[in-house]
Amino acid sequence: MALELKSVAKQVDGEVHIHPTDLTLAPGSFNVLLGTTLSGKTTLMQLMAGLERPTSGQIWFDGRDVTGVSVQKRNVSMVYQQFINYPNLSVYANIASPLKLARIDKAEINRRVMEMAELMRLTPMLDRRPSELSGGQQQRTAMARALVKDADLVLLDEPLANLDFKLREELRDELPRLFADRNCIAVYATTEPMEALLFGGNTATLHEGRVTQFGPTMESYQHPRDLISAQVFSEPPMNAAKVTKQGGEFLLGDSIRWQADASTVALADGSYRLGVRPHRVTIRPDGAQPVAIRGHVRIAELSGSESTVHFDLSGNDWVSLSTGVHDFDIGAEAEFHMDVSRAMYFDDAGHLVGAAGGRSD
Amino acid sequence: MRKTVNQKAWFFILPVLVLVAFNAILPLMTVVNYSVQETFGNNEFFWAGLIWFEQVISSPRFHDSLIRQLIFTFSILAIEIPLGVIIALAMPRKGMWVSVCLVLMALPLLIPWNVVGAMWNIFALPDIGLMGYTLNAIGFDFNFTRQIEDAWFTLLLMDVWHWTSLVVLLAYAGLVSIPDAYYQAARIDGASSWAIFRYIQLPKMKRVLTIAVLLRFMDSFNIYTEPFVLTGGGPGNSTTLLSIDLVKIALGQFDLGPAAAMSLIYFLIILLLSWVFYTLMMRNEE
Numbered sequence: 340m341a342l343e344l345k346s347v348a349k350q351v352d353g354e355v356h357i358h359p360t361d362l363t364l365a366p367g368s369f370n371v372l373l374g375t376t377l378s379g380k381t382t383l384m385q386l387m388a389g390l391e392r393p394t395s396g397q398i399w400f401d402g403r404d405v406t407g408v409s410v411q412k413r414n415v416s417m418v419y420q421q422f423i424n425y426p427n428l429s430v431y432a433n434i435a436s437p438l439k440l441a442r443i444d445k446a447e448i449n450r451r452v453m454e455m456a457e458l459m460r461l462t463p464m465l466d467r468r469p470s471e472l473s474g475g476q477q478q479r480t481a482m483a484r485a486l487v488k489d490a491d492l493v494l495l496d497e498p499l500a501n502l503d504f505k506l507r508e509e510l511r512d513e514l515p516r517l518f519a520d521r522n523c524i525a526v527y528a529t530t531e532p533m534e535a536l537l538f539g540g541n542t543a544t545l546h547e548g549r550v551t552q553f554g555p556t557m558e559s560y561q562h563p564r565d566l567i568s569a570q571v572f573s574e575p576p577m578n579a580a581k582v583t584k585q586g587g588e589f590l591l592g593d594s595i596r597w598q599a600d601a602s603t604v605a606l607a608d609g610s611y612r613l614g615v616r617p618h619r620v621t622i623r624p625d626g627a628q629p630v631a632i633r634g635h636v637r638i639a640e641l642s643g644s645e646s647t648v649h650f651d652l653s654g655n656d657w658v659s660l661s662t663g664v665h666d667f668d669i670g671a672e673a674e675f676h677m678d679v680s681r682a683m684y685f686d687d688a689g690h691l692v693g694a695a696g697g698r699s700d
Numbered sequence: 701m702r703k704t705v706n707q708k709a710w711f712f713i714l715p716v717l718v719l720v721a722f723n724a725i726l727p728l729m730t731v732v733n734y735s736v737q738e739t740f741g742n743n744e745f746f747w748a749g750l751i752w753f754e755q756v757i758s759s760p761r762f763h764d765s766l767i768r769q770l771i772f773t774f775s776i777l778a779i780e781i782p783l784g785v786i787i788a789l790a791m792p793r794k795g796m797w798v799s800v801c802l803v804l805m806a807l808p809l810l811i812p813w814n815v816v817g818a819m820w821n822i823f824a825l826p827d828i829g830l831m832g833y834t835l836n837a838i839g840f841d842f843n844f845t846r847q848i849e850d851a852w853f854t855l856l857l858m859d860v861w862h863w864t865s866l867v868v869l870l871a872y873a874g875l876v877s878i879p880d881a882y883y884q885a886a887r888i889d890g891a892s893s894w895a896i897f898r899y900i901q902l903p904k905m906k907r908v909l910t911i912a913v914l915l916r917f918m919d920s921f922n923i924y925t926e927p928f929v930l931t932g933g934g935p936g937n938s939t940t941l942l943s944i945d946l947v948k949i950a951l952g953q954f955d956l957g958p959a960a961a962m963s964l965i966y967f968l969i970i971l972l973l974s975w976v977f978y979t980l981m982m983r984n985e986e
Contacts, residue, residue, distance in 0.1 A: 423881050
């Protein structure tokens, strides 16, 4: 029951929305599509669902070519960012609607709706209409509708984006439990790397209509294939700068230099792109190999017990993420420390060529 | 924070109040004044109590006009609302044809009412009118100035031509405000086009349709210019709607008292029926 995209591409009016993509989603898997707005997440989902037909390429499901099969004839369900429910039907009738359309008998419908309502904690609201529910309850109704019909493929297109922080956390915690004992392929689109890490499963990073990497979430996070994947899978985005390797040393700008370690010493001399995640750039020295860097502070933000500082490092916009509350004068020069034992090195084409310590996180 | 009351606001709405007083409240009070008095000219008035109201309510002439008015209004509602919805559903949602359709739809609404009446009068004339002549040429005995059914047919057709566009535009506005995701979700559920209409489009159009029904009800109940120019209320009294009758009594016969009483009754009927419509259509909103 795997879903396979075979060099699927989509163009609209000559504009490329999805570059040729190969992707295989395993049965029972939870897959995250991670990318910024307009990176092609929604288009890719619509192609998977059969709402859109690919310009070229094929889509196979369960060993069968389903490229031209309409969405009605596939067993698919979808949850949207907006809370989509039938406005004049009760919550019960909303959840029951896909089952009714599938002509399942009444007693069975009732059993499944009640079970799903219980799971979604909607039992007390079954007689209400969607407009009488909170945003979270409306989205839970939409999810119940998507899950009740036991679809083979469940697509969730940023379902939590329109919810307020608290409800988002709540539903985010519930999601893995809902999919745990289902044999469907779940696809979850999000702009937040943190959600991908929370859900585990597999993650595909998308950038400008291209799947730049696909694999188990931790694997993708720790071993990004290239700079773009690493930047997509990092919030705030990964810091990058040009460095030069000379002998056993890396040189950033004129004065910042550090020793290559066991996993990077073999790299040929030349220029590379350095990638360091913001939480490895801290105000106080931290980690195995901190290197002092200096830059002018552009923006300093406090969020709870974390300080996010944007600063200028030899013309690059860098971000430092430190625990604790720190005070900075905008425009003043400040010292930061990057832990190069967690740094990554990319070649000019952007491919990962070396990661200190064999991985980066 | 202390809530401050800004008295300056009164200053800004004062001009509107004065304007409304002059063009609505004062004329209305004049009508109320006439409706309870009798006059024999010379600007002499005598108290008449409620006799004009009794006279109007028990007059067969008023009953006939009212029945004709109700038949007219409910006929055009029964035609224009469904027709408007059907046309709105058939209109394109995107692309260059949207503006073409919208302009075409708006055209009838831009034509002055008396011109609409004159246009249709000429259009329907059996000897020279395009429609009248054609109908006769293909074998129908069509003459709207002599035959009651033909007069009604022309009258209804004219109103449908003139005002269905309004319903179309309102319904269309309701339809385009439905996010695409609703249609996608319905397709994923496997819903038929009827189910999409019944459970998504219709509920989402409900508010604009309520407004369309109310506007068309009130406007058609008040209609005067177009039937006056088209048929003048004839043949006989067969298309004499309430407003035409009212003008005949007030300006033709100069019976100010009964005409004033009739105006007020007319006004109350519109108010009552509008309220009934509104309540019925909004019943399930809560």
